[in-house]
Amino acid sequence: MRLVSLLIVASWLGTTLGIQESDAGIIDWHKLLVGVPLVDSTSAAPIFHRVGGKNTKSVILTATKQNVLAALNPVDGSVAWRHVFEPEDTVVTFEKQDTTVASLSGPGGATLRSFDILSGLLLLEKRLHPPETSLPLEPGHTGSSIVFTADSDIIALTNGHMVQFITKSGNIRWTWTLEDQSSLVIYTHVIATSTAIYAVGLAKSYSSYILHVAALSPESGQLLSTAHVASSVTNPSTDLALLTSNTVSRLAWLEQGALKSVALSASLKEKPTTIKGATYRRLLDVGLSKHGYMVAIMSDGAGRVFRLEEDGSALNNIWEFEGSAYNSRHSESLYAGGFDKIGYPYIGRLYWSHAFKFASAELLAPHLASGKGLVTGFSFPFDTYNHGVITHITMDAANPSPFTVLGRFFLTTTTGTVQLWQQDKLQWTREESLASVRVAEFVELPEHIVTSSHDRDEQFSERVRRHISDAQNFPRYLLNFVRRFATGSYASASSSVAAKDGSLSRDAFGFRQIILVATDFGKLFALDSSNGNVLWSRILGLGWAAEVGGKHLPVKIFVTRTVSDGESPQAVLVTQRRANNGLLDTTLFHFDALTGLDARSNAEKSKVLEGTDIPEAMVDAFMLHKDDTRVIIVLDELLQAHLYPDTDESKKFLLENGSSLHFPLQMNVPDGRQVVGHHLAEVPSLSGYLLARPTWTLSLAHGETIQSLVPAARGPVASIGKVLGNRTTLYKYLNPRTFVVLTDAVASELPGCGLYVVDAAKGTIIYQVSLPANVGKCDIRATLTENWLIYHYYDEDFSGVGQAKGYRMVTVELYEGSRADDKTQSSELCAYSKDNSAIRVFEQSYVFPHGISAIGTTTTKFGISSKDAIVATTNNKVQSFSRRLLNPRRPSQKPSSEEAEEQLVQYDPVLPDDPRRVLSHTYEVAKIRRIITSPALLESTCLVFVYGLDMFLSRVAPSKTFDVLDENFNKAQLVFTVLGLAAAIGITKPIVRNKKLREKWYQ
Amino acid sequence: MLSKILDFASLESSSKHRQLPSPPGFSKSLATSKGPAKSSTTSTAAYDKLKERRAWDMAIAPAKSLPMQAFMLYMSGGGVQIFSMGIVAMLLWTPFKNIAGINEAFVQFAPSKAQPKSLTTLPLQKIVYVLCNMLTLAVGLWKCRSMGLLPTGTGDWLAFETRGLAPELSLF
Structure with a gap:
């Protein structure tokens, strides 16, 4: 024991802590x-922007569902820059001009920020109104708008009724607020001309809205005039357009299918005019409204381009896209506007041809062909079975010669893929749905198969022949072996394990695994853990809901067959399907983890991954894994247990084990959410299903509800006890049924949060603690592994000197009995035994340097290496904390010799924020939601995968790589020493023999 | 080559001093003649007595060397090092070696009438000898204990403890 610990100390002292730069x-x-x-609102959707100058440079700007304002480089698809907004500060709109992009975020657009468009440097940040005074406007971008003046000053409309003029340097020159707020006018658009600034709003009347315009003075912000426009708009988001061309502006809207418009002037005296001849369904702002263009969709679906004439007198239909009316051969068209280098506007149209299975694009250049307009088109092979349906396009164009127009289209699809196509060539693809991963799981890869299999029943002569033919490879093998032995080119623990030949097999140490991830956008990916590349991806088929549309929400993923079972690994993804007609049911996708192919025996080959349906909404799903049999149990809302695979064997297997199976479920009761323990009934119900029966309820205080349940991380336990310095043992409390319950009692009389460690079979509370809430909400992160619980919270209570608010990390260890050497054999104890509550708790609290968004612990193959805590901090780093520092038995005085023998270091209230332990080093790993770990084949090493907005994977060796030779181990020296000794023996042996012989003669 | 073996006998035989008479008082007969029977038995008894005393010395010899060994243990310190381990190994090994060779060790002290290699000769001395060796062993073990090398705590047997499966399973 002592020798081992000495060795471990030596290894701690001998090596450095962090990862090396190399x-x-x-x-x-x-x-x-x-x-x-974000593609729902034009003001936040992707758009090309070109920054002028001699060497023009373009970026694609977009706001995203993950609350990020980003600029992508159209050349290679890399992220030029991004700004991650805080969760409560939702980005609602952005606007760009020249080298600046400005954004409004927060409720009602409370905060204005502006960035340099190429570098993303924050130029200014200003609060325009207090967020708590915001009006509840739906959707969120209503009532927020930005325009730039010609001098690059910003005019911002926020909260639906406040217009502010902010200069480049960030000073507010004037503020105008709608005085009569009872008039129920909500301004939605603002445009700036040299003579006046117009705020266009809507006033609610009976079943529709009346347009309302206010004209403000650009210098002082004084209200010049205000007027209601005689109008009736039913759907302002699709029926309204505001066009500007040079100095003139015109407001266009649809009123019962008729296109009406009115010119805007400072006096607001103009009368609306109607464009006769056609009925329209909607108006599209394609991003060219400041150049006077818009697209109107007619009632038959055909798209017409309208242009505001330069004198502002009229709105003219300059083009109608041929064949754009609805028909069954192609999908509805998408329109987008863009510019070329010089700044001429173009309008693009894109549709999917059902007949030919490719996407077709048309480009209208209104200024070409001497002003009559020129249309060019091309088709490209968009892979709809892998990327879904295109939901949004944006484009820019080039016009290298008078009759050539080249287009670049940036597509956003339903599965969250973004692509850039230059004419019919795919430039790059980004899988942005990976920023919203729901569930992820590691799967081990099989070994590389070197030998080809041979016939089982071959004759002896055949066998001899085969051996002889195989023997011709022997010299090469020998040469290889000698070279490998001499030069030391063994697999190293700190080298890249990416396959060079693209084969799917594991490396020597098992660092290369598959990570299966399922996203909110109905797509399943397999990532290569060696480099993060996508190995394969499948769209989750909607099944019957394909007719009405719907969405899969991944709930859990189970590995149902691993490499150690002998065949290729398989997994099952359980999703909740929410069809657009409101029906909720459950789907299980059973697939091969190496290929992504459907693994069901009766599977038909289809382009998307189809699943097995369970026609009920699910409550939870579990996998029963015992003696190499794995059965997935899906509990529906009636608590019926549906099995997968649904065979007689699995039913029998479950009946045999059913009485010992326990699980907690979250239940909604009138008081809030509660956790109720269940077990499976022993006899099937009339309908043939096993039913889950409630067995216990966690009794919480009034007003305390469940926030989340955290399962314990289960893995092999190498040692059932902890040996102290005096060689007595603290036996670990290893109850295999424990889990953590986090509760929220912010609204109750005693506000706070709770954390309970509960036994799943009996509901015994093993450990409980009340924690303070963090500014009115419970934000506790906890993880439980073996007998070790760590949790993190924000303590805002402080009373007097010597106390401070801040983050706390508490580490708790549970041991059997009441003193050392007491044992209750907790890991095999029945849940109903009284010994189960005989527990000794060690706990210590530390001041933690950061807020965290996720916490986990490392896992290794046999559980021998120590476990480190891995945390994702809110300052976008992934950091590991040594188990040694998080030992709750750290003495408060100088360690005695016995304590020193246990490697205990003196308690220090502050956990050191060691930058060498930052796994993510210079990377910014933003908004991490979960950390999952997987053991490698090496006992010392563990793979850590974190996901959230970004994804990050690294290897950690909490007890150092004690099972691999060091990188700089001098193999040559060893070989030479051995060879030298052998030579010395060879030389001296005859000499010694002669000498001995002579001695015998002359004795 | 010159022979290196010197034969002094040949020298002696050819010596002229061989013929010289014996010095005065030197009696050839006294030196060779056997003494009277009585004096012979008394000298045997005295010799046996001497041997017995020597046997007692031999029996308590391990105990005598203990202070020295204790001092060496003290000097070697409590750490697990090559020196302390060597001394401890010696302390643990010698008693067994001594006890195994107990009969050979006392052969030379066996009374003339007794079987020299029998276990039953010199029984008291042998018992004391074993006890003294046990003392040495005890000192060795005490040193092992103080160095933490004796598996006396539960921690030393932890690796052999096994646990079965719990009767209830949690699926969560």
């Missing part, structure tokens, strides 16, 4: 993501 990017990878672009 390891960065080799043992880890980082995927910088921005999230799926």
Whole structure:
């Protein structure tokens, strides 16, 4: 025991802590993501922007569902920059001009920020109104708008009724607020001309809205005039457009299918005019409204381009896209506007041809062909079975010669993929749905198969022949062996494990695994853990809901067959399907983890991954894994247990084990959410299903509700006890049924949060603690592994000197009995035994340097290496904390010799924020939601995968790589020493023999 | 080559001093003649007595060397090092070696009438000898204990403890 601990100390002292600079990017990878672009509102959707000058440079700007404002580089699809907004500060709109992009975020657009468009440097940040005074406007971008003046000053409309003029330097020159707020006018758009600034709003009347315009003076912000426009708009988000061309502006809207418009002037005296001849369904702002263009969709679906004439007198239909009316051969068209280098506007149209299975694009250049307009088109092979349906396009164009127009289209799809196509060539693809991963799981890869299999029943002669033919490879093998032995080119623990030949097999140490991730956008990916590349991806088929549309929400993923079972690994993804007609049911996708192919025996080959339906909404799903049999149990809302695979064997297997199976479920009761323990009934109900029966309820205080349940991280336990310095043992409390319950009692009489460690079979509370809430909400992160619980919270209570608010990390260890050497054999104890509550608790609290968004612990193959805590901090880092520092038995005085023998260091209230332990080193790993770990084949090493907005994977060796030779181990020296000794023996042996012989003669 | 073996006998035989008479008072007969029977038995008894005393010395010899060994243990310190381990190994090994060779060790002290290699000769001395060796062993073990090398705590047997499966399972 002591020798081992001495060795461990030596290894601690002997090596450095952090990762080496040379390891960065080799043992880890980082995927910088921005999230799926927002496409519902034009003001936040992707758009090209070109920054002028001699060498023009363009970026694609977008706001995303992950609350990020990002700029992508159209050349290679890399992220030029991004700004991650805080969760409560939702980005609602952005606007760009020249080298600046400005954004409004927060409720009602409370905060204005402006950024340099190429570098993303924050130029100014200003609060325009207090967020708590915001009006509840739906959707969120209503009532917020930005325009730039010609001098690059910003005019911002926020909260639906406040217009502010902010200069480049960030000073507010004037503020105008609608005085009569009872008039129920909500301004939605603002435009700036040299003579006046117009705020266009809507006033609610009976079943529709009346347009309302206010004209303000650009210098002082004084209200010049205000007027209601005689109008009736039913759906302002699709029926309204505001066009500007040079100095003139015109407001266009649809009124019962008729296109009406009115010119805007400072006096607001103009009368509306109607464009006769056609009925329209909606008006599209394609991003060219400041150049006087818009697209109107007619009632038959055909798209017409309208242009505001330069004198502002009229709105003219200049083009109608041929064949754009609805028909069954192609999908509805998408329109987008863009510019070329010189700044001429173009309008693009894109549709999917059902007949030919490709996407077709048309580009209208209104200024070409001497002003009559020129249309060019092309088709490209968009892979709809892998990327879904295109939901949004944006484009820019080039016009290298008078009759050639080249277009670049940036597509956003339903599965969260973004792509850039230059004419019919795919430039790059980004899988942005990886920023919204729901569930993820590691799967081990099979070994590389070197030998080809041979016939089982071959004759002896055949066998001899085969051996002889195989023997011709022997010299090469021998040469290889000698070279490998001499030069030391063994697999190293700190080298890249990415396959060079693209084969799917594991490396020597098992660092290369598959990470299965399922996203909110109905797509399943397999990532290569060696470099983060997508190995395969499948769209989750909607099944019957394909007719009405719907969405899969991944709930859990189970590995149902692993490499150690002998065949290729398989997994099952359980999703909740929410169809657009409101029906909720459950789907299980059973697939091969190496290929992504459907693994069901009766599977038909289809382009998307189809699943097995359970026609009930699910409550939870579990996997029963015992003696190499794995059965998935899905509990529906009636608590019926549906099995997968649904065979007689699995039913029998469950009946055999059913009485010993326990699980907690979250239940909604009138008081709030409660946790109720269940077990499976022993006999099937009339309908043939096993039913889950409630067995216990966690009794919480009034007003205390469940926030979340955290399962214990289960893995092999190498040692059932902790040996102290005096060689007595603290037996670990290893109850295999424990889990953590986090509760929220912010609204009750005693506000606070709770944390309970509960036994799943009996509901015994093993450990409980009340914690303070963090500014009115419970924000506790906890993880439980073996007998070790760590949790993190924000303590805002402080009373007097010597106390401070701040983050706390508490580490708790549970041991059997009441003193050392007491044992209750907790790991095999019945849940109903009284010994189960005989527990000794050690706990210590530390001041933690950061807020955290996720916490986990490392896991290793046999559980021998120590476990480190891995945390994702709110300052975008992934950091590991040594188990040694988080030992709750750290003495408060100088360690005695016995304590020193246990490697205990003196208690220090502050956990050191060691930058060498930052796994993510220079990477910014933003908004991490979960940390999952997987053991490698090496006992010392563990793979850590974190996901959230970004994804990051690294390897950690909490007890150092004691099972691999060091990188700088001098193999040559060893070989030479051995060879030298052998030579010395060879030389001296005859000499010694002669000498001995002579001695015998002359004795 | 010159022979290196010197034969002094040949020298002696050819010596002229061989013929010289014996010095005065030197009696050839006294030196060779056997003494009277009585004096012979008394000298045997005295010799046996001497041997017995020597046997007692031999029996308590391990105990005598203990202070020295204790001093060496003290000097070697409590750490697990090559020196302390060597001394401890010696302390643990010698008693067993001594006890195994107890009969050979006392052969030379066996009374003339007794079987020299029998276990039953010199029984008291042998018992004391064993006890003294046990003392040495005890000192060795005490040193092992103080160095933490004796598996006396539960921690030393932890690795052999096993646990079964719990009767209830949690699926969560």
